Amino acid sequence: MRKRLVESAMIVFADKGVGASVIPDVVAAAEVSQGSFYNYFRTNEDLLAAVSNELSSEMIVLIESVVGEVADPPLRVALALRSYLHLTRSHRLLACFLAGAGLRLAGAGKEARQQSAVYHFLPADLEEGQKRGDFIAAPVETLVDLIKGASLVAIDRMAHSRVAKNYPDTIVAGILRALGMPAGEAERLAAQPLPRLVPAEDSLLARVQLRAAAGAQAGA
Numbered sequence: 001m002r003k004r005l006v007e008s009a010m011i012v013f014a015d016k017g018v019g020a021s022v023i024p025d026v027v028a029a030a031e032v033s034q035g036s037f038y039n040y041f042r043t044n045e046d047l048l049a050a051v052s053n054e055l056s057s058e059m060i061v062l063i064e065s066v067v068g069e070v071a072d073p074p075l076r077v078a079l080a081l082r083s084y085l086h087l088t089r090s091h092r093l094l095a096c097f098l099a100g101a102g103l104r105l106a107g108a109g110k111e112a113r114q115q116s117a118v119y120h121f122l123p124a125d126l127e128e129g130q131k132r133g134d135f136i137a138a139p140v141e142t143l144v145d146l147i148k149g150a151s152l153v154a155i156d157r158m159a160h161s162r163v164a165k166n167y168p169d170t171i172v173a174g175i176l177r178a179l180g181m182p183a184g185e186a187e188r189l190a191a192q193p194l195p196r197l198v199p200a201e202d203s204l205l206a207r208v209q210l211r212a213a214a215g216a217q218a219g220a
Contacts, residue, residue, distance in 0.1 A: 001030075001036060001039075001040070002040045002050075003207070004030045004031075005026060005030050005037060005040055005047075006047075006050050006051055006054060006204060007030075007204065007208050007211060008030040009048075009051050010051045010093065010097055010204065010208050011029060011093065011208055011211065011212065012026050012029055013047075013048065013097050013100060013101070014094075014096035014100065015096070016100075017100040018048050018101050018102075020044075021044060022044055023041075023043075023044065026047065051097070051204070052101070054204045055094070055097075055205070058199060058200075059084065060121075062083065062087065062197045062199065063079075063080050063083045063084060063121065065195075065197075066080070066194065066195060066197070067079045067080050067083075067121065073126070073132065074129055074134045074135070074185075074189055076121065076125045077121075077125050077126065077129065077176070077179075078176060078189040078190055078192065079192065080125075081147065081151065081168075081171075081172045081175065082168055082169060082172050082190065082194055083194065083197060084151070085151065085154055085155070085158075085168030085171060085172065086168045086194065086197065087197050088155055089163065089167065089168055091205055091209060092159070092212075093208050093209065093212055094205060095155055096159045098155045099152075099155050099156040099158075099159035099160070100159075102152060103152075122144050122147060123144060126140050126144070126179075129179075134180070134181065135179045135180050135181070136179060136180035143179060146175070146178055146179070147175055150171060150174065150175050150178070151171070151175075154167070154168070154171045169190045169191065172189075173186045173187050173190035174186075176189060
């Protein structure tokens with residue numbers, strides 16, 4: 001039942017935003033009683049944390065499958081960011097959820113860091129890249145904020161409008177240039193082969209996609 005509630009919460013948050021009072025909608029979407037809901041969650045914040053933590057864990061696993069064997073820091077940053085943005089582009093519910101969550105998940109607080117798949121990879125790679133002279137000399141937190149800001153705007157655009165297939169790549173090339181890389185090298189890194197990321201069948205991402213598809217069919 002908890003899985004069903006988390007799925008429903010993600011769908012409702014994606015539709016209404018994370019600032020809305022969603023508990024009645026989640027109860028209705030999950031087709032459970034209010035009493036059953038409160039066996040697992042108490043507040044909107046509990047729901048948001050559950051969805052965010054599960055999504056973050058799944059995305060970290062997917063991104064790690066791409067960057068795990070890569071040693072070069074700039075390439076790791078490029079691959080991680082492109083994986084994150086391409087995954088978001090190909091899953092509209094994910095894009096809408098992340099766009100709605102905004103700074104709640106991308107801010108500077110400890111909770112936001114714990115729930116951010118991108119933050120899991122960035123600091124160490126940015127520090128190593130700075131040591132090698134690949135990135136500009138600035139506090140790593142500043143570079144992380146720069147990346148998160150550009151990523152948030154990109155996610156919001158992908159959630160609310162159609163974008164070109166290579167849109168995530170052009171965003172990442174721009175981010176790499178902002179980090180201090182020459183234009184040609186930034187373009188090269190943003191054009192490296194990237195495997196298609198497929199969430200596991202029992203993942204939250206896959207489950208909400210199935211429910212969204214079923215809902216669209218039922219409404220057709």
